Amino acid sequence: MTPMLIAAVLLVLMGLGYTQGFSRSRALLAADGARLHSRPQYHGALVALWVLVPAILVLALWVMFGPGVSRAFIVSQLPADIVALEGSQLNIAIARIQAIASGFGVAGEVAPWETAAGETYAQFHFLTLLLVVGAAAGLGILALLYARKRITPALRARNAVERAIGWLLLACSAVAVLTTFGIVASLLTEAIRFFTFVNPLDFFFGTVWNPRFSSTGSDAQGQYGLLPLLWGTIMVAGIAMLVAVPVGLMTAIYLSQYASPRMRNTIKPVIEVLAGIPTIVYGFFALVTMGPALAALGQAIGVEIRATSALTAGLVMGIMIIPFISSLSDDILRQVPQAMRDGSLGLGATQNETIRRVLLPAALPGIVGATLLAISRAIGETMIVVMAAGNSPILRANPAEPISTVTVTIVNQLTGDSDFAGPQSLVAFALGLTLFAMTLVLNVVALMIVRRFREQYE
Known part of the structure; x- marks a missing residue:
């Protein structure tokens, strides 16, 4: 998926939501003369958030499941003898198809089935891009209409926006903490695998460093x-x-x-x-x-x-x-x-x-x-x-x-x-x-x- 296209769609939806929320609150203020609980800026920000959440949800789902869907589609376009290959060789074949579809090309001679699979996957990728972006935009517009109807003089838009900002700040703080835990977990997991080959006492108290790049399982480690x-x-x-x-x-x-x-x-x-x-x-x-x-x-x-x-x-x-x-x-x-x-x-x-x-x-x-x-x-x-x-x-x-x-x-x-x-x-x-x-x-x-x-x- 093109990041610039996604960013442009999200910015347009947020701008449209903010404009609609701001104008709707100003219209209520002018028509009824009622006192709004929150300023029009907060109503606009609240509608923009309502628009943004479902769009991001659709995009997040595609980020989670899209690679699996794309891989399954590419495998369906491969010949049976290629699908029967081992994992690493199959991954190489899939990567070549993706490179051909992207237009960057691949090294070596390209087989006819690779060209056909690359063209088919390029069309599939373009259609899924339009489908996902269209679904995100459609849900965003529906959320805009719903949020716009909810705007009333008594709506506590400021409280809702500040609550959302608080959750956003909490999420940003959690990213650093979770990243640290992820790094430690990955290091610890692989280090435990290493200690199945080498005694921890020999590692921490050994005075000789002489690793031998030998095949796995050999005695000369x-x-x-x-x-x-x-x-x-x-x-x-x-x-x-x-x-x-x-x-x-x-x-x-x-x-x-x-x-x-x-x-x-x-x-x-x-x-x-x-x-x-x-x-x-x-x-x-x-x-x-x-x-x-x-x-x-x-x-x-x-x-x-x-x-x-x-x-x-x-x-x-x-x-x-x-x-x-x-x-x-x-x-x-x-x-x-x-x-x-x-x-x-x-x-x-x-x-x-x-x-x-x-x-x-x-x-x-x-x-x-x-x-x-x-x-x-x-x-x-x-x-x-x-x-x-x-x-x-x-x-x-x-x-x-x-x-x-x-x-x-x-x-x-x-x-x-x-x-x-x-x-x-x-x-x-x-x-x-x-x-x-x-x-x-x-x-x-x-x-x-x-x-x-x-x-x-x-």
């Missing part, structure tokens, strides 16, 4: 020790935070307390530009500039530093997340009440003491939140580590040597032709669940810190 990847992730994120937190926080203090308005308006946008640079650009910078520079520096001081290492990735990642800490911390520091600053200065404290003993403790929840956001970004970063860390899943303590992280390994395990039937691909879900657990722990710790602080200062 490899070793899936998480500790080298987890340590690499913590090492890179720790180096990044050692760079970003001091620089970002001191930048925020300067911008909020020392810089003039003109200087602040110049420096802050320049710093925030760093947040808009794509991570692949940072990875390229780490690979061709930062890595060779660190290697040359190490050679000059007699220390071996590899161009692709945890140190290279961590330093560049720290530069990338400086805006997250500086910008948010600057906003938080500026929101501290001026009375607290004036009171501290009035008691004889210097500006330095005021910042350390008043502003930073008062802004601690916001600073903790900014730091948490930066840590989460560092843990989940992929492109910089792919290009600059060396992709060496070995448990080592030297940050000047190559390492690998959880995110890089997820990319490696899902790259190529993955069937999600063996541990080589399913391990990506176990790694993703581990990242989710790490982020959850960070949030819980930050929440505990904030609550303890608020008990002291509020």
